[in-house]
Amino acid sequence: xxxxxxxxxxxxxxxxxxxxxxxxxxxxxxxxxxxxxxxxxxxxxxxxxxxxxxxxxxxxxxxxxxxxxxxxxxxxxxxxxxxxxx
Numbered sequence: 388x389x390x391x392x393x394x395x396x397x398x399x400x401x402x403x404x405x406x407x408x409x410x411x412x413x414x415x416x417x418x419x420x421x422x423x424x425x426x427x428x429x430x431x432x433x434x435x436x437x438x439x440x441x442x443x444x445x446x447x448x449x450x451x452x453x454x455x456x457x458x459x460x461x462x463x464x465x466x467x468x469x470x471x472x473x
């Protein structure tokens with residue numbers, strides 16, 4: 388589905404590892420989840436923004452975008468009952 392997901396040591400691999408850890412699912416399940424979400428985003432976002440996803444996920448995007456995404460994902464986890472700091 389997404390060619391970038393076959394490359395090693397990219398930000399997408401870090402994202403898959405993050406999903407694996409946070410959701411407690413297998414690497415294959417996390418890869419499928421990431422592929423599904425990225426595909427959905429590409430379909431829904433305006434063309435110029437959607438086309439930037441490949442660059443970001445291959446590590447060619449903004450310097451700390453993955454760090455920002457991880458913080459956002461961590462914050463969203465609290466909305467679904469995870470990562471409670473209280």
